[in-house]
Amino acid sequence: MAIRASFGYYPNNFDLEGFCTTNNLPAEKVVRILNLFIYKPLGQEENRALYLNTVLLRKSVGNIYRNILECLLVNGVIENLKGYEVGVNSRVYQLTDEYYFADGVSKHSIKPQFLNKALESQNKARNDSKYIAELKLSKAHRTADLPDKLFEGRYRSLIKWFRDGKLTIDISKARSIIDTHNFIEEAPNKYLHYLAIVDMINEKDYHMKSDKNNRFYTNITNLPKILRGCLKYDGEELVGLDVSNTQPLLLAVICDYIYLKQKYESKSIDVDQKKFLNLLRHLYRNPKDLKEYKILVESGKLYESFLDIDPSFNRDIIKDNLIKVINDRGFNNTREKKLIRGALKDRFPTISMLLDVLKSVDHRYASWTLLSKEANMFIIHFAEIFCNNPAHKSIPLFTIHDCFLTTKSNAELLETEIKQFFIKNYMIDIPLKWELVNIK
Numbered sequence: 001m002a003i004r005a006s007f008g009y010y011p012n013n014f015d016l017e018g019f020c021t022t023n024n025l026p027a028e029k030v031v032r033i034l035n036l037f038i039y040k041p042l043g044q045e046e047n048r049a050l051y052l053n054t055v056l057l058r059k060s061v062g063n064i065y066r067n068i069l070e071c072l073l074v075n076g077v078i079e080n081l082k083g084y085e086v087g088v089n090s091r092v093y094q095l096t097d098e099y100y101f102a103d104g105v106s107k108h109s110i111k112p113q114f115l116n117k118a119l120e121s122q123n124k125a126r127n128d129s130k131y132i133a134e135l136k137l138s139k140a141h142r143t144a145d146l147p148d149k150l151f152e153g154r155y156r157s158l159i160k161w162f163r164d165g166k167l168t169i170d171i172s173k174a175r176s177i178i179d180t181h182n183f184i185e186e187a188p189n190k191y192l193h194y195l196a197i198v199d200m201i202n203e204k205d206y207h208m209k210s211d212k213n214n215r216f217y218t219n220i221t222n223l224p225k226i227l228r229g230c231l232k233y234d235g236e237e238l239v240g241l242d243v244s245n246t247q248p249l250l251l252a253v254i255c256d257y258i259y260l261k262q263k264y265e266s267k268s269i270d271v272d273q274k275k276f277l278n279l280l281r282h283l284y285r286n287p288k289d290l291k292e293y294k295i296l297v298e299s300g301k302l303y304e305s306f307l308d309i310d311p312s313f314n315r316d317i318i319k320d321n322l323i324k325v326i327n328d329r330g331f332n333n334t335r336e337k338k339l340i341r342g343a344l345k346d347r348f349p350t351i352s353m354l355l356d357v358l359k360s361v362d363h364r365y366a367s368w369t370l371l372s373k374e375a376n377m378f379i380i381h382f383a384e385i386f387c388n389n390p391a392h393k394s395i396p397l398f399t400i401h402d403c404f405l406t407t408k409s410n411a412e413l414l415e416t417e418i419k420q421f422f423i424k425n426y427m428i429d430i431p432l433k434w435e436l437v438n439i440k
Helices: 016-023 027-038 054-061 065-074 117-134 148-154 156-163 171-180 188-202 246-254 257-266 273-284 288-299 303-309 315-327 335-347 349-358 364-387 408-426
Strands: 007-011 050-052 078-082 091-095 105-109 167-169 231-233 236-243 403-407 432-435
Touching: 007 027, 007 188, 016 027, 016 065, 027 050, 027 054, 027 065, 027 091, 027 105, 027 188, 054 065, 065 078, 105 188, 148 156, 156 364, 167 188, 171 188, 231 403, 236 408, 246 257, 246 288, 246 315, 246 349, 246 364, 257 273, 273 349, 288 349, 303 315, 303 335, 315 335, 315 364, 335 349, 349 364, 364 408, 403 408, 408 432
Parallel strands: none
Antiparallel strands: 007 105, 050 091, 078 091, 167 231, 231 236, 236 403, 236 432
C-alpha cells in the first residue's frame, strides 16, 4: 500500500473529543478503528459486522487497539457478536444501532507522523525483505504489503490521473442521489460508507492500494455505479467501458496450449501435474468446444447460451451461479449450481477440465489465477501501453478492475485502442459495453 488517506471517518453523533478525554486515548487512533466500520476493509464492504483480526488492528493502530476496543464496547459504541476461536474465526464487531443509523459522518486527521525517521526506514526495509521472502509462499500465506517503490512503479500510469487535481465529483448531486435512494434506511451499511467515499474524492484525499492478485483499488473502485455519473475530469463527464462476461472470457484466454505449455515447463503453476499434462494433451488436439466457447465469450453472449437449461432461469441467475461454479470448491449445494455445472461440463468440457486442473491443489487457485490475469492484462499491461503513448498523454484513464473510464470525448478512441490491444496481444476480440451515461 503506497498512497494512504489523510482523514478517517466516524459517525457524526459520536463525541470523539469527550470519549478520548474521558478514556485518555489518542483521537487519531480511535478514528482509525472507527473508520474500519465506515470505509470498510477489503472484502467486507457489504457487511455491517466486521471480522477484525490482530494483524489488521495492529497494522492500523498498534497494540493500543485492545484498549480502544474495550472502551468502545464499554461505552456502547460497538458490540461484539462473536469471540475469537483459534484457527476458526476472528472476533466479529459491529456499530451499535445508535451509531449505525447516524445521519452522516465526521472526519479527523489520521495522517501518520513519523517521529523517528530511522525507525520508519527500518520498518520499511523489514517489510520489503519480508515481501521478497514471501513470494516463495502461496498467496494464502503472504502478509507483507507491496513495497512503496514497486507500487508506484507498477501503477504509475493510473496514479498520475489522481495527482493532477483535475478529477472532481459533484458532491451536491451525489448526496442528492444517496438521499433519493434512502440508503440511510434501506441500506445503512452502505450509507455512511458512500458518504465517506464521496467526501474523500471531493477533498482529493485519495487512498490507493493493491492486493495479492495485483488488483488496483482506489476511492473510485468502491464508488457505486449510481454515483459514477457524478464524476468529472477537467470539467468533462466520465464514461465507462465495461468488459462483458469477464471471468469466463479470462478462462478462454488462459485455456491456450502454448501459454499453458510454458507454465508447465517452467513449473510456475501450482496444480496437479498429471491432470495438467492431460489438459495439455487435450488442448493439443484443438477441441471444437473451445472454439465455440470463445465465440460466445467474445460476443458477450455466454450467459444467454445457458438460458435453455431451465425456464425459470434468467441472465442474472445464470451469471451469478456460473461465477460461483468457476470459483467454488466444486460442491453442488444448490439446484442452480448443479444444473449450470452440469451444463458447463456437457457443453464445454475443455473449460470444465481447465477448472478442475486449477482447483486440483487449492480451489482458491482458480480465482487467484483469473484475478491476477485480469489485473495484469487490464490494469498493468494495457494501462502502461496506452498511457505511455505520446498521442494519449492528455487522455485520462481510470479503472475499476474490468471497467475502463475516460472522458466522454475520448471514449470512442479508448474503445478502439482497447479492442486493437487485446486482439494484438491476446488474440481475443474483447466485448465492451458502454456504462455511466447515455451515448447518442
